[in-house]
Amino acid sequence: MQIRNKWLARSCAAALVLALSVGTALAAQSLIPVGRAAGIKLHADGVMIASLDPVTTAVGQVSPAEAAGLQPGDVILTANGQSVDTNDALQEIIEGADGQAITLHVRRDGEELDVSVTPVQDTSGHDRLGVMIRDGMAGIGTITYVDPETGAYGSLGHGICDGESGVLVPLAEGSLMEASVAGVQKGASGAPGALQGEFNLQEDMGTVEKNTDTGIFGVLTDDSYYDDLDTLPIADAQEGTCEIWSNVEGETIGHYTAEITKLYGEGGENDRSMVIHVTDPKLIEKTGGIVQGMSGSPVIQDGKLVGAVTHVLVNDPTRGYAVEIEKMLEAQAAA
Numbered sequence: 001m002q003i004r005n006k007w008l009a010r011s012c013a014a015a016l017v018l019a020l021s022v023g024t025a026l027a028a029q030s031l032i033p034v035g036r037a038a039g040i041k042l043h044a045d046g047v048m049i050a051s052l053d054p055v056t057t058a059v060g061q062v063s064p065a066e067a068a069g070l071q072p073g074d075v076i077l078t079a080n081g082q083s084v085d086t087n088d089a090l091q092e093i094i095e096g097a098d099g100q101a102i103t104l105h106v107r108r109d110g111e112e113l114d115v116s117v118t119p120v121q122d123t124s125g126h127d128r129l130g131v132m133i134r135d136g137m138a139g140i141g142t143i144t145y146v147d148p149e150t151g152a153y154g155s156l157g158h159g160i161c162d163g164e165s166g167v168l169v170p171l172a173e174g175s176l177m178e179a180s181v182a183g184v185q186k187g188a189s190g191a192p193g194a195l196q197g198e199f200n201l202q203e204d205m206g207t208v209e210k211n212t213d214t215g216i217f218g219v220l221t222d223d224s225y226y227d228d229l230d231t232l233p234i235a236d237a238q239e240g241t242c243e244i245w246s247n248v249e250g251e252t253i254g255h256y257t258a259e260i261t262k263l264y265g266e267g268g269e270n271d272r273s274m275v276i277h278v279t280d281p282k283l284i285e286k287t288g289g290i291v292q293g294m295s296g297s298p299v300i301q302d303g304k305l306v307g308a309v310t311h312v313l314v315n316d317p318t319r320g321y322a323v324e325i326e327k328m329l330e331a332q333a334a335a
Contacts, residue, residue: 029329030231033298033305034143034153035245035253038225039177039199040216042160042208045170046077046107047084047135050162055120055128065130068117071108073167076133078105085172087133094119094127102129107170134162137169140179140197142246142296144215144308144328148231151220153206154332156296157308157323158271159213174208176218177201178225180251187288187317195248195293213270214323214331215296215308234325235304237274239263244278244309246297248287256280260301260322271310273324289317 051072054061076084079093080102094102101118119127137160146153159168178200187193205222220226237260244256262275276299278289287294290312299307299322308328312320 030233031145031305032148032226032229032231033145033245033300034226034229035247035298036143036225036251037140037179037181037195037197037247037293038143038155038205039138039179039197040141040155040160040174040208041136041138041177042169042174042211043085043136043172044075044134045085045172046075047087047090047133048162048167048169049074049076050132050134053130053132055122055130057120057122062120063130064117064120064128068115070104070106070115070117070129070131073108073162075107075170076104077107077112079103081105086135090133094129097127099127134169140195140199140293141216142294142309143176143220143225144296144298145305145325146220146226148226151206151223152217152332153220154215154217154296154308154328156215157310157328158215158295160211160216168213169211171208171211174211174216174218175204176206176208176220178205178222181247181249181293184248184287184291186286187291187312189315189317192312192314193288193291193317195287195291197293210332212331212334214327215271217332232300232303232305234329235301235306236326237263237299237301237306237322237324240301242276242299242301242306244276244280244283244294244297244299246283246294246309248283248291248294254283255300256283258299260299261319268324270327271323272321273307273327274322276309276320276322278318278320284318287317290320291317 054063084090143155179197182198183196185194206220207218209218257280259277297309307322
């Protein structure tokens, strides 16, 4: 996924169940591979502490948050009993405390706890806790598949995490925007490239209902992304020739040759089931190989949907990782 503007995210290692169950019925299931870029907006459940930043005061630098035991990745749900879902809302409560201790109700590693922290005044006269906060993000990624019967989709193949702490962003709500690829920052050894997207900000075209280690999931409410596309059966990947279906220019979905060179099986991570080597000269000329924003591009083998591109190898942009389609479907179907 490629992130724009001030929000940062990186790869981390719908509350709607598909009509066919994952497991015995999986081999018979057909989905529409998409491969089209989309804008993604997430709003966090609470506000996440991205990092602890000392406050510069009249007597030097101090860190109230660190002294109170707060940690990067903590999600602040309430402050003095008031819900907070934006940085501005938290800062308003801090300023209103007049230097007195604030009780933060925090979620950490699935557990909740209360932390008391006393703000300090910085050199500009504002009260601070000494934290950098994330309350949302926006970027571009690729839709992997959609169920034509329900509109349920899967995208990215990896989770959306905070760029500072690496913690999976806790999702309150999210949406998809129509997007086109306006340009490409070509990848090179040691310098991952990126798709540059233009978004239609006028209306949403879908929901984001789950952010998991193996992708984001929701429902496409606008069928224009897939109404003229065909379904394909899903299957297990095999080593050998495949295609990557990806949108790297305008709104066109290209089919590019590649090789699956290694399968990890049960030993793979949530978002890294196989190694992909891009062999298509047109894609290499255009992007250098795999770039940020191509995450979620469907991997097609022998006319079947077998996975989705997730990561690029930093030192070789023609190579990267993909997740097997079964893992995405299992994450989507999980309660």
